[in-house]
Amino acid sequence: MLGYICKYAPVEVFESMGVQMERIEPDVTNFNQAEIRMHPNICSFAKGVLEAVMSGAYEGVILTTCCDSIRRLYDVLRDEFPDKFIYMLDTPRITKDAGTALYEQRIREMTEAYEKFSGRAFDEQRFLQYLKEKQEEQQYAVKSGAVNIGIIGARANESIKRILKERGANVAFDLTCTGLGRKVLVDESEVMAGYARGLLSQFPCMRMEQAANRDELIRRSAGSVDGVIYHTVQFCDNYAYEYAWLRDWLDRPMLLLETDYTRQSEGQVRTRIEAFLESLALETKKQQKKQRKGDGPMYVMGIDSGSTSTNAVIMDQDRKIKAFSVVRTGAKSGVSADRALHEVLEKAGLAREDISWIVSTGYGRVSIEFADENVTEISCHGKGAHYFNPAIRTILDIGGQDSKAIRLNENGEVKDFVMNDKCAAGTGRFLEMIARTLEVSLDELGAIALTSKEKIEITSMCSVFAESEVISLIANNKEKADIADGVCHAIANKASGLLRRVGMEPEFMMTGGVAKNPGVVRAVEEKIGSKLYICEEPEIVGAAGAALYALEKTGETV
């Protein structure tokens, strides 16, 4: 069996020789081998392929010169497996005649090399026959009555489509290199030349010179769908250019989704896709109205299970908050949720049976067994923010492990959002870490920042580096207050980047635990040149939004 990765790979040449061909789809839990043999900053897909090849039973791998990371992957594989058929196929970026002629020659050279390696023989007639018999692969199509989503960008693994399917959305098209059906050109007069031309004239990927043609096809395809997922792979930079370009003119809601080909990222991928579907407001929801018991007042609950705190809100039918609780999230989110539930019930003087409907949100939302339904924290923050202040159009939410910016319309519906990536920079955890290093409490950190006299710039973007930068500042006898202020500004810089990406529409609101930190708040306000609205208890905005969802579910309110 030979592995391959690229749609330009001449798979049929090998198949006609009776070789089993497998497209390598890495599904890994770590990059241990890749980080020893390559470098951490190599594209995650290339690292995943290395892991897959090292643990798989391939007799060889066919690579193409598709990008820098794959070029280096080839070098590492060659070095690691001198006895396998590791082949780098020089694939032109130009599809004009000169390009196809060169590609034909390169494919022939590769075929000869494989004949030598394997002892098998290539036969052009058999190849022609094989091509003729090959069926055109099924393409995707728009489905009526469903949410139609198109996928564009870098190669995407199956999990995106699986999550979409689970949420009842239809994949109307997939223009990534793994989603398109293969195009085989059969030209009996010049079999190999025709085949090479066919391969190179597939829908171009970003490495090809003619990628400008992509715009037209994207424009046409996107016209028929409700939303577009633009997929990029971590440390693959090529597709972000197109995303930046499409943002300007593509007239469809678009989600930028970065994945890294590990199983661990699935939770985050799921949150983003679900929030996107929710923002399209088209998700088919099960309409299960709960019956009210008797004529007494009706209560619902929202519970937000975050990485740092678990927050619960009980609301009555008049949208008034009856009680709330904020508890620290321990090692098990389910346990903390139970604690929050008991605490809030106690404060409200109610029993579990008095609550008609419970909506959970936050990272731990799926592990809360007593909830009737779950909604992503992005939609909940939108609804919650609108509840506290209907003038809000842009929310900055800095939580314990992530930060996000959300843009709302005048009805409090989410129009766009961006999240930071899997990185602690600019999050609550980052502040906690720095507070520990400075030997102050988290509360003190914000307060002392306000007393700063000297401006210190923390330049490192990575929280680990920033921590050691802070350590060197301490070593240089810098004042704690000035360091704290520098850290607040570092967070503000990150936050302002998120806000700009989502659009800077006033009014602004900040939510999440970090909104209680006056140093950060001041720094963000300075950076964006505008005031931030902060409600009395910024940690419960998500839970309040979840409670509002629950109210809508019971049909008690609009």
Place this chain on the structure above:
Amino acid sequence: MWIADKYIDHVKEQTVEHPGESWEKMLLGFKANKLRTKLLPKKGISKGYQKLEAMMMSFVADSLARSDSYVWGNIFAPCEIIGCFGLNTLSIECLSCYFSGYHLEDFFIDYAQNTGIAPTLCSYHKTFVGAIDSGAVPVPEYAVTTSLSCDGNLNTFRYLEKRKGVPFTFLDVPYRDDEASVEYLAAQLKDFAMELERRFGRPFDEEKLRRSIRIENETRRELIRFFRLQSERYYPGELISHLYMMMGMHLLIGTQEFLDLIRFMIRDIENYPKFEGKKILWIHLLPFYQETLQSYFNSSRKYQIIASDIIIDSMEEMDETKPFHALAKKIIRNLYNGSYSHKAQMVGELADTLHPDAVIQFCHWGCKQSSGGSVLLKDKLKDMSIPMLILDGDGIDRRNSHDGQIRTRLEAFLEMLDSGEKEETAGKEEKRVC
């Protein structure tokens, strides 16, 4: 220097506030710097490096002053062909460095990232995209890029063509080194010359190109001579001097002016004393702003960078009778093209010629093609008993270079070299320093 610093701050502030309205001021600063490097060259560095700096300052300031005098290129663009039309090639990588003279790289990088450009992209490309996209810097009529040596080239130029309407020629450099590849690229180079002829309305004179190739061959021979001398004599320069040299070897190669400068340096270096310290062969980019590296390498009698692969990335003797083929061959055989073993072999040859005591590779943030093979190069050098240090950081964005980490790695490595027992300790130290 405080006036200069104030001016830099002022231009930065103006650009951040109103990108597009400060260009004349930026330009004025470049012109002032050109005069300064001529009249009051930097103290503490050799005459040759002073002249080199002045030459590069004039080159950029004069070109930018007239937008019809240059085309954008990348660092591997064929400046020899462009020169035949009386045009200069300003590479986007070098321009990014010049913009960072105003400390604007962070503003431009954030600008690009906020429009959706990947944060993991090379910072040179991000700086350039941000500078152009924000409107801070005007655009020329035409551009050219090779696919060598990274994916960013085609994408950055294509993006700017869409955004700002700067058309460009794309030169697809094949991976393999054989006749078919040379023919393929030579034909593209010829078409490029025809395209420039058409666009700029000036006839192409092949004899000019031949002359340029003759000078180029001579320059490369002289440069190797200079490197040999530099591995024997103390010739004070700065980190940035090597970047200027790289600029010269890519954007002014084939000109008499640059050949004359190298010849001057060969004469000048004879006046300097024998070098007694450790000789370093540098791989890939140099973070010219990085304080710790500056403190160890700028005009240092203990550690001297004797050459870098980015300066001499091609060692091809070119055949002037077939100029397009000669250029194609040079680009295809460049050490950044093809497999990493090709690069490792060329670095090995350079090491055989210059006998460095150690090699340092700087893995620049976002540069997959270079970082991805660093471990392989280290293995190759281990076979040659040359210790190698891998440093991580960013060639332009100081926010991605952590001084503490660079300092620890570098100092441990230099301690190891100074201990003089490199063979025994290399294996043991490896884990600690890299």
